[in-house]
Amino acid sequence: MPSDLSARHILEFPGGYTRTTGPVIGRFLTELRDGRIVGVRTADGRTLVPPLEYDPHTGDPVTGEYVQVGPAGTVAEWTWVTAPRAAHPLDRPFAWAMIRLDGADTALVHAVDTGHPKAIRAGLRVWPRWRAERVGQITDIECFVPEVTMIVSPVRTEYTVTPGRALTRFLEGVRDGILLGGRCATCDKVYLPYRISCPECGSPIEEERQVSDTGTVTTFAINNLPDPRAPEVPFVSAYILLDGADTPMIALVGGVPAHEVRQGMRVRAVWVPEAERTLSMTNITWFAPTGEPDAELEA
Amino acid sequence: MGNRCAVIGVGQTHYTTKRRDVSMAGLVREAALRALEDAELTFRDIDAVVIGKAPDLFEGVMMPEAYLADALGAAGKPVTRVHTAGSVGGSTALVGASLIQGGVHDRVLVVAYEKQSESNATWALSTHLPFTASLVVGAGGYFAPHIREYVRRSGAPAHIGALVAVKDRRNALKNPYAHLRIPGIDRAMVESTPMLWEPIRYLETCPSSDGACALVLASERAATGRPAWVHGTAMRSEPIFRAGRDTVNPRAGQDCAADVYRQAGITDPRREIDVAEVYVPFSWYEPMWLENLGFADLTEGWKLTESGATALDGDIPWNASGGVLSSNPIGASGLIRFAEAALQVRGLAGEHQVAGARTALGHAYGGGAQFFAMWIVGADKP
Numbered sequence: 250m251p252s253d254l255s256a257r258h259i260l261e262f263p264g265g266y267t268r269t270t271g272p273v274i275g276r277f278l279t280e281l282r283d284g285r286i287v288g289v290r291t292a293d294g295r296t297l298v299p300p301l302e303y304d305p306h307t308g309d310p311v312t313g314e315y316v317q318v319g320p321a322g323t324v325a326e327w328t329w330v331t332a333p334r335a336a337h338p339l340d341r342p343f344a345w346a347m348i349r350l351d352g353a354d355t356a357l358v359h360a361v362d363t364g365h366p367k368a369i370r371a372g373l374r375v376w377p378r379w380r381a382e383r384v385g386q387i388t389d390i391e392c393f394v395p396e397v398t399m400i401v402s403p404v405r406t407e408y409t410v411t412p413g414r415a416l417t418r419f420l421e422g423v424r425d426g427i428l429l430g431g432r433c434a435t436c437d438k439v440y441l442p443y444r445i446s447c448p449e450c451g452s453p454i455e456e457e458r459q460v461s462d463t464g465t466v467t468t469f470a471i472n473n474l475p476d477p478r479a480p481e482v483p484f485v486s487a488y489i490l491l492d493g494a495d496t497p498m499i500a501l502v503g504g505v506p507a508h509e510v511r512q513g514m515r516v517r518a519v520w521v522p523e524a525e526r527t528l529s530m531t532n533i534t535w536f537a538p539t540g541e542p543d544a545e546l547e548a
Numbered sequence: 549m550g551n552r553c554a555v556i557g558v559g560q561t562h563y564t565t566k567r568r569d570v571s572m573a574g575l576v577r578e579a580a581l582r583a584l585e586d587a588e589l590t591f592r593d594i595d596a597v598v599i600g601k602a603p604d605l606f607e608g609v610m611m612p613e614a615y616l617a618d619a620l621g622a623a624g625k626p627v628t629r630v631h632t633a634g635s636v637g638g639s640t641a642l643v644g645a646s647l648i649q650g651g652v653h654d655r656v657l658v659v660a661y662e663k664q665s666e667s668n669a670t671w672a673l674s675t676h677l678p679f680t681a682s683l684v685v686g687a688g689g690y691f692a693p694h695i696r697e698y699v700r701r702s703g704a705p706a707h708i709g710a711l712v713a714v715k716d717r718r719n720a721l722k723n724p725y726a727h728l729r730i731p732g733i734d735r736a737m738v739e740s741t742p743m744l745w746e747p748i749r750y751l752e753t754c755p756s757s758d759g760a761c762a763l764v765l766a767s768e769r770a771a772t773g774r775p776a777w778v779h780g781t782a783m784r785s786e787p788i789f790r791a792g793r794d795t796v797n798p799r800a801g802q803d804c805a806a807d808v809y810r811q812a813g814i815t816d817p818r819r820e821i822d823v824a825e826v827y828v829p830f831s832w833y834e835p836m837w838l839e840n841l842g843f844a845d846l847t848e849g850w851k852l853t854e855s856g857a858t859a860l861d862g863d864i865p866w867n868a869s870g871g872v873l874s875s876n877p878i879g880a881s882g883l884i885r886f887a888e889a890a891l892q893v894r895g896l897a898g899e900h901q902v903a904g905a906r907t908a909l910g911h912a913y914g915g916g917a918q919f920f921a922m923w924i925v926g927a928d929k930p
Contacts, residue, residue: 348825398568404608420679447644451902471746478676490692495791502927512700528661530680532817539783 273302276315282385286377288353292312297351299387320349321396322357329366338392344369348393360392420445420458420528424435426520430494432456441494462512462518463493464536465544471507480533485505489516489536504537550649552929553605554775555890557587557764563727563875566665567758572607573619576661579880580620583657587764588772591621594764597836600630600640600660601879602914605672606664608833620659632785634687634827636660637761637882638921641910644765649781654770661760669878677704677812679796688753688830690916692745694795696833699747701796704748704850705833710738712831713752713873713913715859720870722860722899727757727875736770752831752873759877761884768929776890776925779907780811788916795917801840804920812907812924818843818852821907823865824894825885827912829872833925834858838866839909860900868892868900882912886923893927 270278273289277300278288289300290312298318303310327346333339338360347356362378363369375393383389413419415431419442422429430439431454432468434446438446439458447454469487471481478501479486485507488497502510504519516536526532557786561751567575567744576599584590597620601611609615613629620627632639637660642656670686698704717733720726730737733751741750747844766775784807786793786800793799805817814820826841828834838849845863858866866871869888872881889910891897897905906927 331585350574402608410678416679436791440789444789448789449791467694468697470689470696470748472689472692473743474686474689486689486693494797496789512696528679 250426269301273300276300278385278387279386280315280317281389282383284379284383284389285317286350286354287442288318288350289313290316294448295354296352297355298350298357316352318352319377321352321374321376322348322353322393324361324369324371324375325327326371327369327516328371338388343392346375346393348375359387359390362392362394392462415443415445416527420530422459423530423532424526424528426523426526426532428460428462428491428494429520430458430460432458436496437495440496441491441498458493460491460493462491462520462533463539464489464494464516466498466502466510466512466514466516466536468512469502469510471510473490485510487516487536500533501535502537503535511543513546515539515541515544550646551651552768552771553645553648553767553778553896554761554766555778555887555925556584556766556770556772556775557585557589557762558582558882558887558891558894558896559583559586559762560716560887561759561761562725563757563877564758564923565727565755565757567663568665572609572612572661572666573616573661575663575758576616576659576760576762577619579762580659580662582618582659583762583764586773589655591657592620593691594625594656594657595621595655596626596628596644596647597657597659598628598630598640598644598647600635600636600658600883601641602631602636602669603664603672605667605675606878606909607666616659620657632783632914632921633919634878635783635882635912635919637880637884638886638910638912638923639783639826639882639919641765641883641886642668642762642783642921642923644763645778645781646887648765648767651767654767656765657762658761658765658883659762660880660883661756662879662881664756664877665758666783671908686688686747688745689832691833692748692798694917695836696747697828698796698832698836702835702847702850705854707739708835708850708853709747709749709752709831710735711853712828712834712858713738713749714873715830715853716828716867716873717751719860719868719900720874723869723874724898725759726870727759728755728870728873743853747832748830754829754872754881755874755877757875757877759875759880761877761880761887763887763890764882774894774896776893776908776927777929778923779809779813779926780924781928782807782811782920782922784920785915786918788918794821796836797846798838798920800918801837801913802842805841808909808922808924812926812930814907814924815908817841818857818864820907821864821909822907823868823902824887824909825869825871825892825911826866826887826909827841827872827882827883827885827914828867829876831873834866837911837913841909860902865902868897868902870900882914882921885912887912888923889923890925893925895927
């Protein structure tokens with residue numbers, strides 16, 4: 250008849266077993282305690298890391314010649330530990346890896362702390378992270394960590410931006426619900442926004458000229474990449490030639506599905522309510538179709 | 549045009565998304581040392597260094613020429629930094645050439661680079677100053693409306709852009725330095741990719757690359773090996789806010805082409821130029837520039853593309869190297885065009901060599917299609 254009777258039983262040699270290291274592994278651990286990693290040479294000139302008292306291929310004794318290796322090495326193979334156990338060297342996910350230290354002919358097993366499995370790969374260069382207090386154990390190396398290959402360099406400049414005389418004048422108009430251009434008397438062209446010199450001939454512009462808030466879409470892009478200044482995706486950014494202006498402005502077209510916008514479409518500015526207007530282009534929400542017939546475009 | 553100038557060394561890095569194994573200094577040195585090796589020279593032989601790159605905001609290194617001068621062996625020598633937006637690689641070559649043509653120096657090292665992976669170019673190009681409300685998002689957002697206008701004016705069928713995207717990426721498979729390598733690319737693959745900034749599809753745009761390119765320029769008496777001779781150089785710019793500016797067929801581009809053709813004695817570019825490396829970052833710019841540069845009549849450029857004339861085996865190959873559509877370390881992209889033109893007339897373009905190329909055009913443009921730089925190089929002395 251089955252019984253529920255059970256008891257916990259612990260088998261642990263009090264104080265822990267000892268391991269006599271012998272001269273070769275003893276040397277390896279002694280060097281570790283001093284922050285160095287050594288291997289031992291075999292008769293045929295290979296360097297075993299960690300060292301053994303014998304050549305594992307032939308059974309012959311090793312030479313007794315110790316060689317400092319590493320401390321850096323290259324990951325040969327690895328496996329990812331998603332849920333570390335209590336006895337594992339790290340308390341967060343890490344990789345067990347075969348690491349071939351520089352100057353060694355064999356690989357050493359150790360933990361590699363990359364934070365994420367995508368950050369480890371065969372060929373990754375790693376360096377030991379030493380414990381401050383070392384006792385002569387393989388855990389004197391807490392783990393290996395990737396080489397430094399990149400740093401972050403925060404750059405931040407802060408400006409006080411003033412719009413200047415011409416743009417201030419234009420924005421005053423926008424606050425009052427009008428769009429101000431500047432007419433070059435030499436070229437007979439009306440520039441929008443208002444400016445005080447002509448980009449064509451360099452002459453000063455002295456004449457303010459109010460242009461209409463209606464115009465024609467000359468061309469446009471349908472943007473499928475989101476932008477914080479656009480209400481949705483896709484959005485249309487259009488070149489709009491306002492009636493009375495000779496230079497187009499780039500603005501959002503709204504109130505119409507993106508794929509119904511046409512070159513030649515007649516549009517009008519949609520202003521925010523007067524009480525909400527400031528010295529800013531955000532006073533115009535977007536341009537919406539007027540419903541007039543499309544304008545003729547140049548061939 | 550001044551004294552004769554020759555390209556005697558070309559060096560490029562392999563273009564890729566992220567060169568995580570080198571610093572900026574290491575990257576430019578890689579190209580510079582390859583160019584010097586090609587010219588069988590060392591830094592000691594160089595009289596002056598000209599460095600070009602696009603906006604400092606791309607890497608956040610302000611005045612990188614100060615940082616890079618000694619990496620390019622320029623200690624105690626004149627160093628000049630050039631910046632003309634996307635056309636800068638071309639302008640950098642032309643500033644270097646002017647130092648030779650003006651008789652100031654005998655050997656000039658020209659280097660241009662971009663390490664785009666250190667930040668994000670679309671961020672850097674869309675900084676949104678206060679008081680303005682520009683809705684332009686990155687270069688694609690800027691150029692898409694002008695492409696739409698080109699399609700309207702020319703009546704080009706919608707698939708022309710895809711043809712260029714396929715042609716240039718197929719060429720890239722023959723260029724060991726090219727970044728985008730898409731075996732089996734075809735029109736269906738391009739047309740299956742999403743519209744980013746309609747009418748521009750994903751595969752009709754250039755990649756974002758890390759890379760550098762370098763040239764060694766020499767005076768006639770310092771020319772060695774198999775040089776490419778400079779037959780003409782021209783730069784033009786135009787104000788972006790000019791009234792009536794034609795953004796589809798910019799006047800600065802027409803004027804720049806007319807100037808460089810006049811210097812090189814070219815009256816019919818399609819017949820007299822054997823191969824052209826033209827700055828085409830969005831596929832539709834091939835037919836647009838075919839017209840702007842006088843290879844085709846207005847509204848007819850797309851027919852040249854469609855006929856296969858601009859393919860590697862066509863009568864006027866454009867971007868045999870795979871072009872900007874295949875490799876785009878922005879600051880270097882213009883210089884790569886100039887370098888590839890030189891490689892073609894030196895007969896050193898490898899698998900993408902156009903057989904018998906004697907005369908080649910290198911072209912770059914930048915900003916809102918407002919800066920242009922061009923040169924004509926030839927196998928023969930001018």
